Amino acid sequence: MLGLNRLNSADRLAALFVAAAATYLIRTVRSRNTCTRKRLPPELVTMTTYAHGGVCDVVSNTYKRKTLPAELSMNVPILTCESAANGGVCDVYLVGTTHFCPESCRRVRDVIRFLKPQVVFMELCPKRIGLLTPDKNNGKITEFQVAYEEAMEYGAKIILGDRPYEITCKRIRVMAFLWDIIRCFLGTFPTDEDALKTMGEKNDQMDKMFPTLMETLLHERDRYMSTNLLEVASKHNSVVIVVGEAHLQGIQKNWKQHVDMKELLHVPRFGGFVGEVLLSFIFHCLYY
Incomplete structure (x- = not known):
């Protein structure tokens, strides 16, 4: 609280407003997602996150490698690894997206x-998982829902491979970047579509401005998803990963690198509730 005591009256009032708004929004988000937290719809029961022990069966059909046409291959990096599936190799196609952007949905x-x-x-x-349902996004279509519908159309496996939301919330070092978050929501954090389109190109700048925020919300999740992705790929021949553009660089950087998953899943003793409130506020601004 020492940092807040040094603020002038206007900034202190803004900080209190953000905290009050965040508390209201987390309650709203929780009420919206109550049904999905209790029980997944039948068609989504097979979804899993690999860090918690799930393993997919190897697909039995013969893999035939395809080459993306030029109009689709632009800005779609391809990673490879050895695989236990037929053919002994897996191709991983990284599709970077901007949330609610029609062009991203089409791609x-x-x-x-x-x-x-x-x-x-x-x-x-x-x-x-509510992001896969239009009703949970005020009728807006997300690139995640498009991916889900296309996968369901021909029977692909669907993996929700991000770090559990509540762990990311509880790992937030609240006092270390409380002022960073206040500055973000006072006008320096990009939330409109044009700004979000360039986030992947501005990671270095964001790292300098909000180092703790970026480590928790971006870089740790990059390492987590890259490790999960490699585990999935090692048992299949072809994987498409759909992520925000800001994650592309980090996932490629950490591909096949040693990552301490236990450390990334460790829950600190303090700061959980406040972290959940603040992170829910961030996600609400980006996705709702």
Whole structure:
């Protein structure tokens, strides 16, 4: 609280407003997602996050490698690894997206429809499964829902491979970047579509401005998803991963690198509730 005591009256009032708004929004988000937290719909029961022990069966059909046409391959990096599946190799196609952007939705649809990968891997965890339902997004269509619908169309496996939401919330070092978050919501954090389109190109700048925020919300999740993705890929021949553009660089950087998953899943003793409130506020601004 020492940092807040040094603020002038206007900034202190703004900070208190953010805290009050965040408390209201977390209650709203919780009420919206109550049904999905209790029980997943039948068609989504097979979804899992690999860090908690789930393992998919190897797909039995013969893998035939496809080459994306030029209009689809632009800005779609490809990773490879050895695989226990037929053919002994897996191709992983990274599709970076901007949330609620029609162009991103079209690209996700076209890439999945062309490749028909065995697995569609998404930057979601089960507690954010509401993003696959238009009603949970005020009728807006997300690139995640497009990916889900395309995968379900031909029977692909769907993996929600992001770190569990509640763990990310509880790992927030609240006092270390409370002022960073206040500054973000006072006008320096990009929330409109044009700004979000360039976030992937501004990671270095954001790291300098909000180092603790970026470590928890971006870099740790990059390492987590890259490790989960490699585990999935090692048992299949083809995977399409749908993530926000800001995650592309980190997932590629951590591909096949040693990552301490226990450390990334460790829950600190303090700061859980406040962290959940603040992170829910951030997600609400980005996705709702």
